[in-house]
Amino acid sequence: MAKAGRKGFDRCFHGIITRNIDENGDAVFFSKIYVKRYGFNEVLYSSACDPALDSRDLRDKLGEQLDELVLLVLDYGLTKMKPAVEDYGEININLN
Numbered sequence: 001m002a003k004a005g006r007k008g009f010d011r012c013f014h015g016i017i018t019r020n021i022d023e024n025g026d027a028v029f030f031s032k033i034y035v036k037r038y039g040f041n042e043v044l045y046s047s048a049c050d051p052a053l054d055s056r057d058l059r060d061k062l063g064e065q066l067d068e069l070v071l072l073v074l075d076y077g078l079t080k081m082k083p084a085v086e087d088y089g090e091i092n093i094n095l096n
Helices: 057-072
Strands: 015-021 026-037 041-049 084-086 093-094
Touching: 015 057, 026 057, 041 057
Parallel strands: none
Antiparallel strands: 015 026, 026 041, 084 093
């Protein structure tokens, strides 16, 4: 679950969290959250990996990252910004 800020339970979104192990044996968490309210139709992705943290702290870190992403989308219009694109010949890179 991701929410808009620490007390943003009135604007919370649910998605998928998966846990994997990297090549060093450390836990890696991935998440995909759907923001489909308030005029938005977005999918947010995030991941967290830190060998110094245990699984519980790593899940908390991922949750904090997702909360920040929801705030950026809902309150600061991250996905509504005009894209800043660099043209590298055959490849265009979005800098947002």
